[in-house]
Amino acid sequence: DADVTQTPRNRITKTGKRIMLECSQTKGHDRMYWYRQDPGLGLRLIYYSFDVKDINKGEISDGYSVSRQAQAKFSLSLESAIPNQTALYFCATSDNRQQHGYTFGSGTRLTVV
Amino acid sequence: QQQVKQSPQSLIVQKGGISIINCAYENTAFDYFPWYQQFPGKGPALLIAIRPDVSEKKEGRFTISFNKSAKQFSLHIMDSQPGDSATYFCAASIGTYKYIFGTGTRLKVLA
Numbered sequence: 001d002a003d004v005t006q007t008p009r010n011r012i013t014k015t016g017k018r019i020m021l022e023c024s025q026t027k028g029h030d031r032m033y034w035y036r037q038d039p040g041l042g043l044r045l046i047y048y049s050f051d052v053k054d055i056n057k058g059e060i061s062d063g064y065s066v067s068r069q070a071q072a073k074f075s076l077s078l079e080s081a082i083p084n085q086t087a088l089y090f091c092a093t094s095d096n097r098q099q100h101g102y103t104f105g106s107g108t109r110l111t112v113v
Numbered sequence: 114q115q116q117v118k119q120s121p122q123s124l125i126v127q128k129g130g131i132s133i134i135n136c137a138y139e140n141t142a143f144d145y146f147p148w149y150q151q152f153p154g155k156g157p158a159l160l161i162a163i164r165p166d167v168s169e170k171k172e173g174r175f176t177i178s179f180n181k182s183a184k185q186f187s188l189h190i191m192d193s194q195p196g197d198s199a200t201y202f203c204a205a206s207i208g209t210y211k212y213i214f215g216t217g218t219r220l221k222v223l224a
Binding site: 004033035041043045048058096097098100107 | 156
């Protein structure tokens with residue numbers, strides 16, 4: 001099993017729909033992150049959590065919300081999806097000292113039509 | 114000041130050649146500079162990283178060169194191979210705080 005598992009891998013949804021992307025990890029890490037990848041814009045941070053009770057906005061949090069259900073689970077929600085949220089979404093984890101960098105999931109490709 | 118500027122956006126190199134990707138930053142508080150490699154359909158994975166107390170770090174065919182005074186760092190891939198074809202991201206962080214990523218470089222190594 002992968003260290004960081006993202007579901008679904010691919011999703012097509014309609015404008016205005018609510019959608020949840022899920023992430024679970026078996027690394028035992030406290031820190032979890034949600035990134036969005038767009039061509040030419042790189043990886044942009046949406047939300048991050050340094051422990052279960054800590055949730056922080058990243059640079060592009062508008063239109064998104066998150067839930068840290070447990071140390072191992074961090075979900076990203078789009079309350080009302082819009083076409084410019086079409087992107088590749090990555091979840092990542094790290095230990096508190098980031099000694100081994102970030103471990104990323106394989107991503108969720110989201111298309112909003 | 115929190116940006117990390119990466120260039121070029123794309124790069125084509127012949128097999129056996131040297132691939133060079135550059136990054137620049139403004140915030141002198143950054144003290145950790147990793148590079149990530151991403152293959153299609155996969156998430157980025159840590160490739161190599163450097164701290165500003167050294168000017169160069171080498172791991173196999175991959176070398177980071179760091180110029181603290183110029184606030185620049187670069188990734189050199191020696192003897193580039195088709196299997197190195199991937200997207201590369203530089204990043205920077207302050208201590209154990211979150212990373213700021215560059216915009217990525219898509220590398221294609223021709224056989």
